[in-house]
Amino acid sequence: MNPVITGPVIGGHQLGRRLGYPTANLAIPADWPVQDGVWAARVTVNGQTYGALGYVGRKPTVEHEGKRILEVHLLDFSGNLYGRSLRVELVQFVRSDQQFDSTDSLLRQIDRDKQDIIQILTSCG
Numbered sequence: 001m002n003p004v005i006t007g008p009v010i011g012g013h014q015l016g017r018r019l020g021y022p023t024a025n026l027a028i029p030a031d032w033p034v035q036d037g038v039w040a041a042r043v044t045v046n047g048q049t050y051g052a053l054g055y056v057g058r059k060p061t062v063e064h065e066g067k068r069i070l071e072v073h074l075l076d077f078s079g080n081l082y083g084r085s086l087r088v089e090l091v092q093f094v095r096s097d098q099q100f101d102s103t104d105s106l107l108r109q110i111d112r113d114k115q116d117i118i119q120i121l122t123s124c125g
């Protein structure tokens with residue numbers, strides 16, 4: 001069974017929007033038994049399900065001793081998710097969390113993650 005978590009979208013630091021990958025952030029139990037890193041995900045909101053890029057971790061590239069959170073970037077969605085309740089299913093692990101030396105390098109990696117995740121989600125229906 002894939003890991004699933006449901007919860008309201010909480011505020012982030014808005015950097016994602018500047019990076020071109022706006023993310024919805026969800027609180028997670030500190031001991032949620034899920035590997036930190038990038039996941040192919042599916043997100044259900046308002047009865048609609050979207051493919052998504054999922055990230056679990058403390059954002060070592062942009063934060064020092066940040067809180068462990070879940071972020072999702074929904075594919076083919078535009079709109080405001082603040083305050084909404086999301087159901088997130090982690091479908092497949094893609095790569096480990098990493099500390100990049102610049103947000104540019106992080107962004108280039110997220111571009112690659114997106115291609116990998118689209119392939120994964122397409123091949124598993």
Ligand SMILES: Cc1cc2nc3c(=O)[nH]c(=O)nc-3n(C[C@H](O)[C@H](O)[C@H](O)COP(=O)(O)O)c2cc1C
Pocket residue numbers: 012013014015016017019021023038053054055058059060061062071072073096097098099100106110113
């Ligand atoms: C697909 C994806 C992969 C990510 N990978 C990493 C990572 O390897 N290392 C990291 O420090 N942050 C990673 N992040 C988190 C970004 O640092 C974060 O989304 C960005 O800083 C915006 O955060 P904010 O929404 O709190 O502003 C990733 C985010 C996404 C969506």
